[in-house]
Amino acid sequence: MFSERTGNSVGFVRHGTTDTNLILERSINRVQLLGRVGQDPVMRQVEGRNPVTIFSMATNEMWRSGEGEPTSTGDVSQKTTWHRISVFKPGLRDVAYQYVKKGSRILVEGKLDYGEYMDKNNVRRQATTIIADNIVFLSENLRDQ
Structure with missing residues (x-):
């Protein structure tokens, strides 16, 4: 790409704007x-606003203490991380609402979104959400439905 400002080849794209200092x-x-x-x-x-389908999802990380040592006989540990999934896409939102069930094994693809909200006690809280744009159903019982 070519930069109008410097005349050099660069790796950015200038979006149609009248502000010459704005580079996307x-x-x-x-x-x-x-x-x-x-x-x-x-x-x-x-x-x-448009409706949104929301559910939680758990991912697990497992490791053995002393891992990497030649005679690793340590205990196995596990950490579970919970994620909030939001589905806004109209077709996917309805499929998720109908077919996603507690305990289902799924693959979610999307993007991270950070936001704030006021809880019931008027305390400002931060929330991290995954905005899903694709869901792959991996549980056998869901594929057969």
């Missing part, structure tokens, strides 16, 4: 999670 660079926000659903999905709709 390519970036990636991509997440893949493979795990099990922690709760049946719920569909919520805030007035004036």
Whole structure:
């Protein structure tokens, strides 16, 4: 690509704008999670907005203490991480609501989203959400339905 400002070849794309100082660079926000659903999905709709399907998903990380040593006989440990999944895409949102079930093994692809909300005690909280744009069903019972 060619930069109008410097006359050099660069790795960014200038978006059509009148502000010559604004440069938009390519970036990636991509997440893949493979795990099990922690709760049946719920569909919520805030007035004036499109509905969203929401569910939780667990991923597990396992390791053996002393791993990497030639005679590793340590205990196996596991850490479970819970993720909040939101599905806004109309077709996928409805499929997720209908077929995602607690305990299902799924692969979710999407992007990370950070936000804030006020809890019931008017305390500002931060929330991390995965905005799903693809779900692959891996549980046998769901593929047969």
